Amino acid sequence: MPHSVTPEASPSEDDTVISDAPQPPAPSNADKSATDREVDMVYDGEHGDIQSSPTAQRKEQVRLEDLFDDDDDDDEFPSSGPQVPRSKAVTPDALAKLAPSARYSDPEVMYAFYQRLFPFRYLFQWLNHSSSPSPDFANREFAFTLQNDAYLRYQAFPSADLLRKEVLRLQPSRFEIGPVYTTNPRDRKTLRKSTAFKPLAKELVFDIDLTDYDEIRTCCTKANICKKCWSFITMAIKVVDAALRDDFGFKHVMWVYSGRRGAHAWICDKNARDMDDYRRKAIAGYLELIKGGAQSGKKVNIKRPLHPHIALSSRSLDILKDHFQTDVLTDQDPWVEQEQFERLLQLLPDKALNDSLRKKWESAPGRSSVSKWADIDALAKTGASKTLKGKDLLEAKQDVVLEYTYPRLDVEVSKKLIHLLKSPFVVHPGTGRVCVPIDTRKLEEFDPLIVPTVTDLLGEIDEWDRDADVGEGEGKRVQDYEKTSLKPYVEYFKSFVATLLRDEKKVKREKEEDGVGDAMEF
Numbered sequence: 320m321p322h323s324v325t326p327e328a329s330p331s332e333d334d335t336v337i338s339d340a341p342q343p344p345a346p347s348n349a350d351k352s353a354t355d356r357e358v359d360m361v362y363d364g365e366h367g368d369i370q371s372s373p374t375a376q377r378k379e380q381v382r383l384e385d386l387f388d389d390d391d392d393d394d395e396f397p398s399s400g401p402q403v404p405r406s407k408a409v410t411p412d413a414l415a416k417l418a419p420s421a422r423y424s425d426p427e428v429m430y431a432f433y434q435r436l437f438p439f440r441y442l443f444q445w446l447n448h449s450s451s452p453s454p455d456f457a458n459r460e461f462a463f464t465l466q467n468d469a470y471l472r473y474q475a476f477p478s479a480d481l482l483r484k485e486v487l488r489l490q491p492s493r494f495e496i497g498p499v500y501t502t503n504p505r506d507r508k509t510l511r512k513s514t515a516f517k518p519l520a521k522e523l524v525f526d527i528d529l530t531d532y533d534e535i536r537t538c539c540t541k542a543n544i545c546k547k548c549w550s551f552i553t554m555a556i557k558v559v560d561a562a563l564r565d566d567f568g569f570k571h572v573m574w575v576y577s578g579r580r581g582a583h584a585w586i587c588d589k590n591a592r593d594m595d596d597y598r599r600k601a602i603a604g605y606l607e608l609i610k611g612g613a614q615s616g617k618k619v620n621i622k623r624p625l626h627p628h629i630a631l632s633s634r635s636l637d638i639l640k641d642h643f644q645t646d647v648l649t650d651q652d653p654w655v656e657q658e659q660f661e662r663l664l665q666l667l668p669d670k671a672l673n674d675s676l677r678k679k680w681e682s683a684p685g686r687s688s689v690s691k692w693a694d695i696d697a698l699a700k701t702g703a704s705k706t707l708k709g710k711d712l713l714e715a716k717q718d719v720v721l722e723y724t725y726p727r728l729d730v731e732v733s734k735k736l737i738h739l740l741k742s743p744f745v746v747h748p749g750t751g752r753v754c755v756p757i758d759t760r761k762l763e764e765f766d767p768l769i770v771p772t773v774t775d776l777l778g779e780i781d782e783w784d785r786d787a788d789v790g791e792g793e794g795k796r797v798q799d800y801e802k803t804s805l806k807p808y809v810e811y812f813k814s815f816v817a818t819l820l821r822d823e824k825k826v827k828r829e830k831e832e833d834g835v836g837d838a839m840e841f
């Protein structure tokens with residue numbers, strides 16, 4: 320998928336020569352940036368990171384110590400109170416000039432967003448599982464997509480501040496998060512044995528994308544979405560979230576909007592992070608029900624009788640049946656045309672019944688999908704087929720409901736530790752929308768079309784500051800994200816992280832107590 324990366328899926332050397340076209344200047348007085356130095360590169364499929372092409376090898380090399388700018392010590396989430404002027408800071412006047420007309424991926428826009436709005440501190444706590452630095456963060460891989468489309472892998476940082484400084488320096492259009500390794504990913508080539516460098520842990524992740532629903536959604540196709548087809552994502556989140564919590568006991572499940580047409584699940588429990596590829600593949604297979612491409616006919620094949628702890632279908636049907644009636648039959652109306660209702664007939668088990676239905680529907684062009692769904696039972700009861708059993712028809716209709724509503728997962732994203740996935744709160748370069756977490760307690764209320772764009776947010780800061788200047792007195796210091804429509808998403812993420820850290824401390828304490836108890840046994 321465009322928002323997720325595996326080494327296997329990365330482009331080959333033949334098609335990844337990075338353009339060395341000049342980039343727009345960043346709002347920075349720093350020396351020549353890593354972005355300028357990392358041009359004219361190719362992707363090395365063997366090592367999985369960017370390698371210089373022959374022409375680039377003669378250019379200036381990037382040194383590790385050059386990647387950090389010690390002169391920039393801006394606080395994360397600058398407040399509305401007085402601040403010491405800095406040449407790199409994006410001032411309110413600058414925001415007023417760039418926010419209304421700037422493009423989403425402009426370096427100035429990205430710099431302002433990362434400097435004033437991105438929640439680096441909470442991201443650090445989320446990935447570090449503690450407020451104090453640990454290998455969980457220091458040995459974690461980050462991968463940057465730079466403004467010149469270069470892709471920089473195996474980056475690692477010991478603290479949130481250093482990650483922030485590097486992001487401000489490079490101003491990536493986005494960045495991905497990978498696994499925690501046995502050592503710092505930057506040091507992997509210094510190890511005597513390459514086998515000593517291997518992934519240890521990473522959140523279990525799932526990816527759902529609306530393009531996988533193109534054969535059944537009628538309102539939109541490809542990258543386009545609307546509120547009607549977003550209901551497919553809502554259904555998927557409900558089903559997968561229930562399975563993860565009820566069947567596997569996971570507690571810390573965070574869903575994140577992908578910025579355009581999908582959602583990602585991050586399962587952050589320690590026992591999920593520590594799973595090997597075999598267990599990840601097993602869970603992905605357990606949740607996968609829809610199989611096959613657009614031309615493969617029936618995609619749901621379930622063993623009977625249904626068992627909620629094996630096929631998930633009993634519970635899933637309870638969740639999905641109402642969505643099928645309203646979101647599929649009414650809103651999508653998927654069987655209006657003959658080509659569409661022929662697809663439905665392929666999913667029914669009896670030829671005689673199918674012939675009767677086809678005759679009825681051909682004689683009434685434009686008959687709604689709601690009516691056609693009711694016709695199935697009505698004609699079956701009239702004896703249209705002498706051999707069809709009621710049980711077979713019920714199971715076939717259950718399979719139809721699942722085929723049109725059950726989550727269509729990109730299971731390859733979930734199977735391997737080394738898979739990278741787009742970070743929460745980055746900006747989608749195509750839409751400008753921020754990849755915000757989704758509060759599942761208010762899942763039905765979430766509307767991707769009103770998620771704020773980066774330029775909206777910068778404009779909101781400028782408007783807040785302008786209104787604040789009119790008031791009297793300084794009042795309470797307000798962080799920049801609190802001035803914008805990003806606030807509820809940051810607050811939800813902050814609450815999620817706090818709950819995760821609390822449980823991590825509890826698990827650590829229990830392990831320590833168990834260790835003391837074991838040591839005292841003779």
